[in-house]
Amino acid sequence: MPAAQAARTYPAHDDHPTEKVAIAVDPYDMADKAQVFSVNYASYGYLPVFFVVTNDGDEPVALSSMKPQLVTVNRTKLYPSTTDDLLRRMSRPSRNDRPGVQLPIPLPKSGKVKGSVSRQAQDEISQAQFGARSVEPHSTASGFLFFDVSDISTPLAGANFYLTGVRDSGGNELMYFEIPMEKYLSAPEAKKP
Helix, strand or coil, rough: CCCCCCHCCCCCEEEEEECCEEEEEECCCCCCHHHHHCHCCCCCEEEEEEEEEEEEECEEECCCEEEEEEEEECCCCEECCCCHHHHHHHHHHCCEEECCCCCCCCCCCCCCCCCCCHHHHHHHHHHEEECCCCECCEEEEEEEEEECCCCCCCCCCCEEEEEEECCCCCEEECCCCCCCCEHHHHHCCCCCC
């Protein structure tokens, strides 16, 4: 998994200096970036987004009631998929939704579990997904959010990422975070060493 930098160092970020919290998103929408995974999530209709929260304050920040969402240009609201959503899609990647198509007669069971997901893929999902419940003072938490973009041709163009439900140590909700995905799309490419 990629090492997280401070949130404000990413092109697509929202910094709240008075609250001393910054968040960033870094979509893994290109094949070269997605090579960090053993699973090709794009082939299952998922967009992995590296999510980073940096707390520069002196008190912890609670994320247990946070609500991230990706809102597309045509106002479709996408929420991160759960581990169960990912495993379900990966174990049954294709559906036959065409009416009037006859299914073949089922063959006898071979003893192998149909559509099982490898242990390596299951471990990768559980390790990659963002799971922090809080961010300690002067630290950064990171992980991946997986958005189901299977029915959307260009999910990032004109989209916005929103985050609500971030709370300070007193339980007060911080101002919502908003990141236009155009910040990511229009950022110059990083030079490779």
